[in-house]
Amino acid sequence: MKIAIFGGSIAGLAAAGRLEQQGHDVSLWEKNSTPSGGGFGILLPSSALGAFDALALGDAVRQAGHPIERCDLRAGEEGSFHQQALTDTHAISRSSLIGILRSSLEKTTFHGDATFVDFDFDGTGRARHGLLSDGRKVEADLFIGADGVRSTVRERVLPGLPLSEVRVVEMVGSIDGAKIPPFLTNTFSKTLFHHQGLAIGLLPVSDDCLVWFIQADPLRNPEIFSQGRALQNWVGSVARRCPSPVRELCLEIDPLGSRLCRSTDRELPSQFHRENVLLLGDAAHPLLPFTSQGTGSAIEDARDLSRLLERLPNNLEHNLQQLARQRLPILRERLRVGRRLQRQFLAPGGSERHGPVPLAS
Numbered sequence: 001m002k003i004a005i006f007g008g009s010i011a012g013l014a015a016a017g018r019l020e021q022q023g024h025d026v027s028l029w030e031k032n033s034t035p036s037g038g039g040f041g042i043l044l045p046s047s048a049l050g051a052f053d054a055l056a057l058g059d060a061v062r063q064a065g066h067p068i069e070r071c072d073l074r075a076g077e078e079g080s081f082h083q084q085a086l087t088d089t090h091a092i093s094r095s096s097l098i099g100i101l102r103s104s105l106e107k108t109t110f111h112g113d114a115t116f117v118d119f120d121f122d123g124t125g126r127a128r129h130g131l132l133s134d135g136r137k138v139e140a141d142l143f144i145g146a147d148g149v150r151s152t153v154r155e156r157v158l159p160g161l162p163l164s165e166v167r168v169v170e171m172v173g174s175i176d177g178a179k180i181p182p183f184l185t186n187t188f189s190k191t192l193f194h195h196q197g198l199a200i201g202l203l204p205v206s207d208d209c210l211v212w213f214i215q216a217d218p219l220r221n222p223e224i225f226s227q228g229r230a231l232q233n234w235v236g237s238v239a240r241r242c243p244s245p246v247r248e249l250c251l252e253i254d255p256l257g258s259r260l261c262r263s264t265d266r267e268l269p270s271q272f273h274r275e276n277v278l279l280l281g282d283a284a285h286p287l288l289p290f291t292s293q294g295t296g297s298a299i300e301d302a303r304d305l306s307r308l309l310e311r312l313p314n315n316l317e318h319n320l321q322q323l324a325r326q327r328l329p330i331l332r333e334r335l336r337v338g339r340r341l342q343r344q345f346l347a348p349g350g351s352e353r354h355g356p357v358p359l360a361s
């Protein structure tokens with residue numbers, strides 16, 4: 001089958017690699033010259049690694065990633081401490097992950113600087129071509145929109161169900177050449193200030209690179225939107241409030257050069273396709289960052305799609321309906337947990353205590 005994928009980040013690359021291995025004629029169209037997407041570091045729980053295993057990429061991801069064996073949760077105000085063991089969990093930089101996914105593609109599959117803008121449909125509502133902003137037309141039997149949260153493909157085929165910005169703001173950055181102190185070895189650390197709608201996380205993604213993030217309720221922490229010296233002063237004041245030994249490391253954080261990300265939320269649709277256009281990854285189902293499941297879910301989408309196409313290669317409509325039947329219950333649960341954790345984080349008195357799910361960025 002001829003398959004054209006729009007969006008060349010995690011979902012698009014994973015689907016392209018797998019479908020190509022199955023013998024499909026795949027082309028991948030990405031608006032940037034190289035793949036992009038949010039976040040510096042990604043925490044991959046065992047469920048996500050299992051999905052990489054199914055794509056025969058699990059070993060490469062574990063090798064390039066950094067094993068995370070513990071999650072340390074500290075309550076900033078009360079000084080309490082809770083440690084949770086994590087099994088088969090790895091942290092990896094987004095660029096390493098993208099590199100692994102991209103290396104599994106044929107050289108001619110990836111087309112950078114190619115922005116999808118629209119489809120041209122035939123009289124029955126099937127897409128004939130995907131149209132790019134530079135006038136090129138891409139022909140295929142199946143089109144896949146893997147173009148992220150603000151998906152243009154989705155706007156064209158499954159409009160409705162608006163995307164809403166949620167209140168939590170995340171600032172993410174990294175310290176390259178960091179000396180990872182013993183307390184953080186193979187550890188994801190998070191310090192929560194329950195009454196201030198504030199959390200600071202530290203995640204080693206390699207032996208000398210540390211990804212940090214600050215999650216904030218901007219109504220109580222408007223300083224997160226400040227810039228330059230004012231922003232540095234605010235981050236410094238947050239760091240000084242952290243208990244030792246987190247404090248000493250957080251004092252090294254320089255927010256200049258960091259990224260500010262706003263999470264989004266959207267109800268799940270009942271199908272992820274219309275005719276011969278399918279959505280995968282964040283385009284189909286943005287998940288809140290509180291559960292660290294966005295990447296794993298995108299990889300699972302690619303895995304399940306390829307399995308279905310392998311089993312019943314000639315019944316596309318049935319396969320795409322079946323994909324939604326398989327994926328929706330799992331995604332519904334992840335969305336539910338993410339929303340609960342977010343509500344707790346935003347609660348005025350703060351109530352996110354030592355929950356079972358780590359919060360990552």
Ligand SMILES: Cc1cc2nc3c(=O)[nH]c(=O)nc-3n(C[C@H](O)[C@H](O)[C@H](O)COP(=O)(O)OP(=O)(O)OC[C@H]3O[C@@H](n4cnc5c(N)ncnc54)[C@H](O)[C@@H]3O)c2cc1C
Nearest residue numbers: 007009010011031037038039043116147148281282294295
């Ligand atoms: C700050 C932050 C931290 C995160 N941390 C984690 C974590 O720890 N663990 C985890 O599992 N998940 C995490 N996530 C979520 C994870 O990054 C996403 O779920 C994942 O990237 C989804 O992959 P995707 O391929 O569906 O979309 P994206 O990664 O958003 O990729 C979409 C791609 O489509 C391209 N594109 C967009 N429009 C067009 C167009 N019109 N034409 C062509 N190409 C287009 C974009 O350039 C991009 O390359 C985090 C997200 C953020 C923002």
